[in-house]
Amino acid sequence: MVMSAERPAAPKPKIAILEPRSAWRAKLQETLAGLYSHLVISATYDEFLVALQEMPFDLAIVDLWIDDAAGDADHSAQDSLEALLYLTEHALQTRLVVIGEADGREPLLETPGISDQIAFLPREQFSPEALQAIITRHEDHLSSPISLGHTGVLISLELQPPRVGTRIGMPRVLIVEDQPFWLNLFARMLEEANYFWRAATTYAQALGRLRLESFHVVLLNPSVSAASTGEAQNWQLLDYLTRHCPRTKLIAISGKLSASEVAKLFIGYPIRGYVDKNSFDKNSLLSLIERQINKSALRVQTLGDFRLxxxxxxxxxxxxxxxxxxxKLLITRRNTAVPASDLLQCLAPQSSLARDFARLTETINAVRFALEPELPRPADSRLILREGASYRFVTSHQVEIDVDLLEQRLNEARLSESKGEIADAIRLYEQAIALYQGDYLPADRHIAWTANERAAVQALYANALNRIADLYAHEGDLDKAIQAANTALSVDAYAEITYRRLMRYHACKGDRKAAAAVYRTLVKLFSELFAEPISPLTQRLYEDIAADRPISCVEVRPGTGEFQALSSD
Incomplete structure (x- = not known):
């Protein structure tokens, strides 16, 4: 009798979980531990992404937790959305399961960029058996996961809203409007301005969107009706915004409200503006929105001290x-993505890697709120952006960092010098020099990642001193030239060209003894430190000075970068 071979059991899937709440982490751990070969449960977005980048997973479970009690401080829903976006774009073979409140299903489906091929498990229906059933479907390789489906009122839009994770740093606006003409007009206006925007036509849609994503501004038609009852419920939406989203600014838009209703809006709610549709002007509305966005000017001192x-x-x-x-690390590597693993080195180690990542998230969000206190939520920062498992400090015209300003003034001075505008060049070099209040982050000399920036800024400073020294000499102000060159030597004591400058300036001032003393100091330095002779250029300059031959008082010809003749011979 021929015995049929048993089909080998399918390998158990590797599962990654993003769960911000400790109670639910314990519940999922209890449900799944021991049943699967590899189970990674992360409490934060950063920890979750690091796990995803270390190995491929067959299944990812993301808790779309929304904590209304936390108000604007809640960031878990945004983290969950960004995690789902990352999985959608970078983990195509990973099946997705979302645990969330039942009323979060529809807003999730309508979020651009998020796959609709997600198994959605309502929290109210959660049980170990229900979760196991979803995972079993994956193990059995059924043709498709449980689709989210669509059960609500469709939003009729001519344009597709921006995807999650795009238009970082741009104003975020929610349109709450049930009239198609005005809804699409506002959408086109915001799209042309390259804003991040969403749309809702009912109270329920608006509430779902506000619980899922954060916004700087809500454009609200107070006459929008609830889909189920037909009663005007946006007053309830105003109550929700006031209670749970105090940093979100409200702009009311209507063509129907009476004067008393408009007065009620401004008396009872923190309305920042009212737009009458009967006299609508696109530019005026855009200007009103812009005024609601906090664009604080940030100034950063890194030279001589660290201040903000x-x-x-x-x-x-x-x-x-x-x-x-x-x-300091983010600013040092400004405009560059800094991996979370590098940022963790700035923090005191916690009891576990999970706590390390949780502490990192807490610290970054604290910094974001300190720099931009009016943010709806930390993730809306214009200064510290999250990119995958990295963070980037972004500079703009509203961020002034002394190091960048020093380099800018130095470049402007060089340009003026190249045009022969000596007075302007001197003024700009003086401004650059005044910005140098001391070494870069002097309290952190012991930290390796500050060394390169410190050396680079010192080189810029020494360059500015040497150039202005030659320009002073060119203008006949030899005392200032000597002072600038001596300061340059205090920054870089091994620059032979600076010693030559001092020799010229002293000689042109008629003090050949001082010039000879500078020469002897240089010879001693090179012989004792480098065990090598000085250059022929310096030797010949010394001989010309000793012989009282005419020399140029300027080391490098202004605006050309060319060395002057060593003598008139």
């Missing part, structure tokens, strides 16, 4: 003990 000012007021507290060091 927001709109002229010094920021003295960043919210966490290690926050200052973390911000």
């Amino acid at each position: 000012w927001r709109d002229g007021r010094q920021i003295t507290h960043l919210g966490a003990p290690e926050a200052e060091l973390l911000l």
Whole structure:
């Protein structure tokens, strides 16, 4: 009798879980532990992404937790959305399961960029058996997962809203409007302005969207009706915004409200503006929206000390003990993505890697709120952006960092010098030099990642001193030229060209003894430190000075970068 071979059991899937709440992490751990070969449960987005980048997973479970009690401080829903977006784009073979409140199903489906091929498990229906059933479907390789489906009222839009994770740093606006003409007009207006925007036509849609994503501004038609009852319920939406989203600004838009109703709006709610549709002007509305966005000017001092000012007021507290060091690293590597693993080095180790990542999230969000206190939620920061498992400090015209300003003034001075505008060049070099209040982050000399920036800024400073020294000499102000060159030597004591400058300036001032003393100092330095002779250029200059031959008082010809003749011979 021929015995049929048993089909080998399918390998158990590798499962990654993003769950911000400890109670639910314990519940999922209890449900799944021991049943699967590899189970990784992460409490934060950063920890979750690091796990995803270390190995491929067959299944990802994301809790779309929304904590209304946390108000604007809640960031878990945004983290969950970004995690789902990452999985949609970078983990195509990973099946997705979302655990969330039943009323979060529809907003999730309508979020651009999020796959609709997701198994959605309502939290109210959660049980170990229900979760196991979803995972079993994956193990049995059924043709498709449980689709989210669509059960609500469709939003009739001519344009597709921006995808999750796009238009970072741009104003985020929610349109609440049930009239198709006005809904699409506002959508086109915001799209042309490259804003991040969403649309809702009912109270329920608006509430679902507000619970899922954050916004700087809500454009609200108070006459929008609830889909189920037909009664005007946006007054309830106003109550929700006031209670749970105090940093979100409200702009009312209507063509039907009476004067008393408009007055009620402004008396009872923090309305920042009212637009009458009967006299609508697109540019006026865009200007009104822009005025609601906090665009504080940030000034950063890194030279001689580390200080921060927001709109002229010094920021003295960043919210966490290690926050200052973390911000210093982000600023040092500004406009560059800094991996979370590097940022973790700025924090005191916690009891576990999970706690390390949780502490990182807390610290970054504290810094974001310290720099931009009017943010709807930390993820809306214009300064510290999250990119995958990395963070980037972004500079703009509203961020002034002394190091960048020094380099800018130096470039402007060089340009003026190249045009022969010597007075302007001197003025700009003086401004660059005045910005140098001391070494870069002097309190952090022991930290390796500050070394390159410190050396680069010192080189810029020494260059500015040497150039202005030659320009002073060119203009006949030899005392200032000597002072600038001596300061340059205090920054870089091994620059032979600076010693030559001093020799020229002293000689042209008629002090050949001082010029000879500079020469002897240089010879001793090179012989004792480098065990090598000085250059022929310096030797010949010394001989010309000793012989009282005419020499140029300028080392490098202004605006050309060319060396002057060593003598008139």
